[in-house]
Each structure stands twice: as structure tokens, then as C-alpha cells.
Amino acid sequence: MTIEARFKIKRQNFTLDVELNIPDNGITAVYGDSGCGKTTLLRAIAGLEFSQDGYLRVGHKLWQDGSFFVPPEKRSLGYVFQEASLFPHLNVRRNLEYGLKRVPHKDSKVSLERAIDLLGISHLLDRSSTQLSGGERQRVAIARALATSPRILLMDEPLSALDLKRKQEIMPYLESLHEELKIPVLYVSHAPGEVARLADHLILLEQGKLKASGKLDDMLTRLDLPLAHGDKAAALIHATVAGHDSEFNLTYLDFPGGRFTVAHKDLNINHPVRLRVIARDVSLTLEHQTHTSILNIFPATVEEMTPEGTAQIMIRLLVQGVPLLARITRKSASLLALEPGKQVFAQVKSVALLS
Amino acid sequence: MLSDSDLTALLITLKLAALTTLILLLIGTPLAWWLARSRWRFKFLIEAVIALPLVLPPTVLGFYLLIALGPNGPIGGLMQSLGGQPLAFTFTGLVIGSVFYSMPFVVQPLQSAFKAIGTRPMEVAATLRASPLDRFFTVAVPLARPGFLTATVLGFAHTIGEFGVVLMIGGNIPGQTQVLSIAIYDHVEVLEYSQAHWLSGGLMVLSFLMLISVYALNRRFSFHNMGDST
Structure with missing residues (x-):
């Protein structure tokens, strides 16, 4: 219907x-x-x-x-x-x-x-x-x-x-x-x-x-639409609360592409949440960084790339089928030799809980 | 004090004003609603016709009505051919004349009250399942309440005060068409000042009281606009 x-x-x-x-x-x-x-x-x-x-x-x-x-x-x-x-x-x-x-x-x-x-x-x-x-x-x-x-x-x-x-x-x-x-x-x-x-x-x-x-x-996250461009471009991710870490006061949020670790939120296990990941808060590496302060790192595939102004590039990634946006400089993209189909690691610097 | 004929004139006046106001509310409400909503390009013509009594000398209006209502006029002739009486110099004729004479005083306040409501409340009512007639009576009429009050009182008071039209089409038949304003005129003409005082003073107090109540009630009834105002 x-x-x-x-x-x-x-x-x-x-x-x-x-x-x-x-x-x-x-x-x-x-x-x-x-x-x-x-x-x-x-x-x-x-x-x-x-x-x-x-x-x-x-x-x-x-x-x-x-x-x-x-x-x-x-x-x-x-x-x-x-x-x-x-x-x-x-x-x-x-x-x-x-x-x-x-x-x-x-x-x-x-x-x-x-x-x-x-x-x-x-x-x-x-x-x-x-x-x-x-x-x-x-x-x-x-x-x-x-x-x-x-x-x-x-x-x-x-x-x-x-x-x-x-x-x-x-x-x-x-x-x-x-x-x-x-x-x-x-x-x-x-x-x-x-x-x-x-x-x-x-x-x-x-x-x-x-x-x-x-x-x-x-x-x-569709690069052919205006929503996926500009400073506020962000991906939306549906996740559920998987657990809490009392030692470091953290909360784990699971989504089909992996697990986000965020500062503690007072939510029940299995509670559905919406996460907003802003494109400029996502950086890309070719290898899995281990010595980094960033907790949320996911293996991803580059799906599509379009120029964003003269110096930057907006990239649509797929993390186990879940779309994510990353905005990086054109220079970085060239140094990493990024192209559609390439395997990368997406490092998510910050994530906002919407509900 | 008041003589019997003065009392009769008072009763005729009140009856005339009440009947005229009632008829005007019945005709004037749909007319005012149409004028407030219609986008017809020649609407201004109708508005001008309704406003005519505001500017015309009442005797002019009365003169034409006399001709129309008399035995050779279109309305009076029609009445006569139907086996009735011509309407000039009858109470019915007075009512017809007063309806025309007081029309702008009823239609205009209603029209601006309907206009002030805007379309939004009616649309809201429509999305809440109210049919056009239903939303007119449950939304438009209550929201236009100040307009109805003003229209009623102005229509009534203006009819009480009419002179020229009545004189032309009603004549001055005691017990039938003699109204207060004409009774006063008669008293003054024969130098009965004390009777004229009683009637004039009474009319003045009555009119003043009616206007006071309109303005006071309208202040109480006025609603905040929908939506805004915090």
C-alpha cells in the first residue's frame, strides 16, 4: 500500500x-x-x-x-x-x-x-x-x-x-x-x-x-543531491544500545557495520538510537591505525567520490552496506590513491546521538 | 409624561426597529459573508449600492421608495395585481424602507468581522471534518460575535432614529406609521416642548445605553488572533 x-x-x-x-x-x-x-x-x-x-x-x-x-x-x-x-x-x-x-x-x-x-x-x-x-x-x-x-x-x-x-x-x-x-x-x-x-x-x-x-x-548520503554537500553534510546511522562500560563510563552502540563507542548515555540495552556522523569528522586511512585516540574505526569501501569546492572531495563509503560520508582534501585523496572500490578504514572522530 | 399616542408611537418604533433588524440579520449575514469571501471583480458595485444610504439624503431614498411601493410603482403595482394593497403608507412599506435604509449599518460590521477571521480557522475546521455549513455556524459565527453585536445594535438604533424615509413612505398615520421621531416633530410644530423633551430625552438615553453596551461587550468578546500572541 x-x-x-x-x-x-x-x-x-x-x-x-x-x-x-x-x-x-x-x-x-x-x-x-x-x-x-x-x-x-x-x-x-x-x-x-x-x-x-x-x-x-x-x-x-x-x-x-x-x-x-x-x-x-x-x-x-x-x-x-x-x-x-x-x-x-x-x-x-x-x-x-x-x-x-x-x-x-x-x-x-x-x-x-x-x-x-x-x-x-x-x-x-x-x-x-x-x-x-x-x-x-x-x-x-x-x-x-x-x-x-x-x-x-x-x-x-x-x-x-x-x-x-x-x-x-x-x-x-x-x-x-x-x-x-x-x-x-x-x-x-x-x-x-x-x-x-x-x-x-x-x-x-x-x-x-x-x-x-x-x-x-x-x-x-547521495552525492548527486545537495543534502550530501556542505559543512553540515552527515550520515544517519541506526544503532541499538549494546552495553555499557562502567570502568571508563562508556556506552556501546551496535549497527550492522560494527560498534560505536561513545561517552555514557543513560539508555536501556537494545534501545534504538539514531546517530549523526558529520562528513568532516570522518578521516580515512589505508591501514588500521592502532596507536590513535580515535575509538571508532571501521573498515569501509569507497563507493563514489565528487569534488567539494576546489580543495576538497566528498566521499561516500559503505561500511557493510551502511553508507557513511567523509570529506577530505583533494590532496589526501590523491596521496591515498582513492578510487571507487578501494578498501579503506574510516576513522570517526565524533558522533552525535539524535534521540 | 407620555400621552397614549406617544406610547403607541414608541411601540410602533420599537416593533419597526426589531423587525427591521431581524430581517437585516437574516439577509445581511449571507450577503456580508459573500462580500467578505468573494473574489468577483465587480463586487465593488454591490458594495457601493449597499453603502448608498450612508450618503444619500433620506428623503431621496424615501422618494424613490414611495414611487416603487406606490400603486403605479413596480413593487406596489405587483402587490396590487396579486390582489393586495399598495405598500406606500403601510407598516409593511415602512419595514421595507427601513431595511434598505439601515442595510449598511448591519452589512458592513458583519463584513469586516468575517474578513478579520481570515481563511485559516475555516480550513482548520474543514480538516476536522466540519462541513461548510457546520463550520460557518460553529467557527465563523462565534468568531464574528463582536461584529454581530455591533450590527444588531447599529441596525436597531439607526432604524429608531430614521425620519426622512418614514415621512416620505409612511406618512404620519397615528397607530400605523407614526414613529417616535415624527411624533417629536409634531410636538415641536405645535409648541408642545415638554412632550418633545420627554420623547427626545428618552430616545437619547436609550441610544446612549445601547452604544455603551456594544462597546463594553465588544471589548470583552474580542479574541486574540489565532496562532500568535503569547
Whole structure:
């Protein structure tokens, strides 16, 4: 089952012209510069934007086929707008109940209690919706959308109106949505940090067109895409907690390509974690260094190389099939005689835990 | 104090104002909603027509209405051919005239209140499964509550104060079309100043109280904009 979408929407200063297959599970980030059509795409999926020859099928439900158009209120979806948009004339509880009341009983799978629980807002129920902080408002808006038991959840930069502290307050709730909900989430964002932390899949838009789409870890390291270039280029690695070292106060994280050793994190064994390895923190050697302070060294194969500016080279490596990026100078690459297929050792200087 | 005929005039005035306001809210709400949402390029023509009574001398409006409602006018003639009475010099005629005369006072506050809501709350309601009519009554109307209050009070008060239109199309038939403002005029004409004082003072106090309540209530009802404000 997938979500199939095709839209052609002309607006004054740009045209959205995309044909997409969106996975029917996990969080799919819709990523791109502002003005690339991310929000228009989301609005078209919600039925808030009409295009003459659009097509949209979610699972086996047809929502649009040309002039056959299901209006937004008849689509089983949740929409979280950039600003929380709570109804100011209703208190928090009645905001939450607004959508719930309008869903037929048999379609109601998510109870209000569960939505309230997931977003941690039980203490806000009797408050006026105008007296909440930005983060609280957005959590209520998310719970309100979830309470309608949507078939798909659409989120339009839900964190962009919040400051860093509020963002961090809300992030854990979004992560728990990811673990607890079985519905696909489409998450519009232009913040790489949010995407790396939350998303499983990525849709990359550029000037109203689909540039690429696929699994997030693959997309982040594809050298033909802009994401794998620049100072912030980084690989995403899924690992699980394997154990702790009490003597040196360390934590071991296993991934298919080996084991990372990091400073102690208070996490249970087998807890899944996301690691971000920035390309400029990865150096390459031809032999396995033993007299070095770097703990995380993995045998790898050079897969692809592209120039990065005039002095540097971005290299995509495979560590037992897991992609990794390394950014080194052109001179080093020449001294090491690097070329696709060559066996090297990747030394990872630092690694960030995302969750 | 008030004489019997003054009391009758007061009752007719209140009945006229209440009926006119009710009719205007029923017609004016969809009209104002359409004006606030429509992107029709000739919308300004309709807006100008509705605003006409603001600038026209009431006697001009009354004159044309008299002709239209009279036995030879299009509306009065139609009524007569259907076996009814021409509408000039009747209470029904007064109501029709007042609806035109007070229309901008009801439509304009509603229109700006609907406009101020923006499209976002309605879109939110749509994604929460509310049909167009449902979201109009559960979101647009409550959010436009200050506008409704202003429209009601202004429509009512303005109808109470009308003179020129009534004089032209209603005449001055005691018990049928004689309203307060005309009763006052009659009193002054025959130098009954004390009666004129009672009626004028009462009208002034009433109008003032109505306006005070609008402004006070509107301050209490006004909501923060959605989304922003912390």
C-alpha cells in the first residue's frame, strides 16, 4: 500500500508539478528551500488546494481523480498547521473534541485520552486556548488532529514558529508519535536537524519539482543531491544500545557495520538510537591505525567520490552496506590513491546521538 | 409624561426597529459573508449600492421608495395585481424602507468581522471534518460575535432614529406609521416642548445605553488572533 499523488498547481510565481509515491508508514519528510512548494503539496493532499488534473489515492481510497474531488472534511486526515490555529472561542478540551465529535463512532480508533496522553496535555484541558505557550498550543493542535483517528497525519513545519527551547520540549512527543502510531506522517520541514531526528523517508522538492525521494539514510548520503554537500553534510546511522562500560563510563552502540563507542548515555540495552556522523569528522586511512585516540574505526569501501569546492572531495563509503560520508582534501585523496572500490578504514572522530 | 399616542408611537418604533433588524440579520449575514469571501471583480458595485444610504439624503431614498411601493410603482403595482394593497403608507412599506435604509449599518460590521477571521480557522475546521455549513455556524459565527453585536445594535438604533424615509413612505398615520421621531416633530410644530423633551430625552438615553453596551461587550468578546500572541 502506498500513497499515490500527482499534482499540477499553477500559482502566480511558481508551479507545483509533482508525481509521487509516498510510503504508507513512518514519517516522510517533505524537504526543500522555502518557496519550493512543500506547503502547497501538503495543502493539495488535504484538499485545501484544488488542481484541475490532480490525482490522489491513499491506500485504496481515491481522494482525487481529475474533477472527482473529495472535499477536505470528507478525507480522513489530520492537519497540523505552522501556527497552532486553535479555535480561540473554545477552551482546550472543546478544541480537542471538535474533530472527535464529527468522526463516525465506528471510525474512531484513537481515543481522546490516548491523544491527550501522547502529547502530555492533561493538565491543560480546562485552560483557555488563548492562554497557552507556543509549545503547548502546538501540542494541543497535534492531539486535536490525532483525536480524529486520521488515516494520514499532515504536519506543516509544526516547529518552525517555536523557539529552540519549545522545539526541544515538543520533539520527544513527536518521536513518541513515531513509535506509537501506525499511520503515515507527512512532515514538511526545512530544518535538517528535525528531519534527521524524526524522518524515515525523504521527499526532496526543488522549485516545485520532485528532485528525489527515498529512504532518509540513503538520501542524506547521495552525492548527486545537495543534502550530501556542505559543512553540515552527515550520515544517519541506526544503532541499538549494546552495553555499557562502567570502568571508563562508556556506552556501546551496535549497527550492522560494527560498534560505536561513545561517552555514557543513560539508555536501556537494545534501545534504538539514531546517530549523526558529520562528513568532516570522518578521516580515512589505508591501514588500521592502532596507536590513535580515535575509538571508532571501521573498515569501509569507497563507493563514489565528487569534488567539494576546489580543495576538497566528498566521499561516500559503505561500511557493510551502511553508507557513511567523509570529506577530505583533494590532496589526501590523491596521496591515498582513492578510487571507487578501494578498501579503506574510516576513522570517526565524533558522533552525535539524535534521540 | 407620555400621552397614549406617544406610547403607541414608541411601540410602533420599537416593533419597526426589531423587525427591521431581524430581517437585516437574516439577509445581511449571507450577503456580508459573500462580500467578505468573494473574489468577483465587480463586487465593488454591490458594495457601493449597499453603502448608498450612508450618503444619500433620506428623503431621496424615501422618494424613490414611495414611487416603487406606490400603486403605479413596480413593487406596489405587483402587490396590487396579486390582489393586495399598495405598500406606500403601510407598516409593511415602512419595514421595507427601513431595511434598505439601515442595510449598511448591519452589512458592513458583519463584513469586516468575517474578513478579520481570515481563511485559516475555516480550513482548520474543514480538516476536522466540519462541513461548510457546520463550520460557518460553529467557527465563523462565534468568531464574528463582536461584529454581530455591533450590527444588531447599529441596525436597531439607526432604524429608531430614521425620519426622512418614514415621512416620505409612511406618512404620519397615528397607530400605523407614526414613529417616535415624527411624533417629536409634531410636538415641536405645535409648541408642545415638554412632550418633545420627554420623547427626545428618552430616545437619547436609550441610544446612549445601547452604544455603551456594544462597546463594553465588544471589548470583552474580542479574541486574540489565532496562532500568535503569547
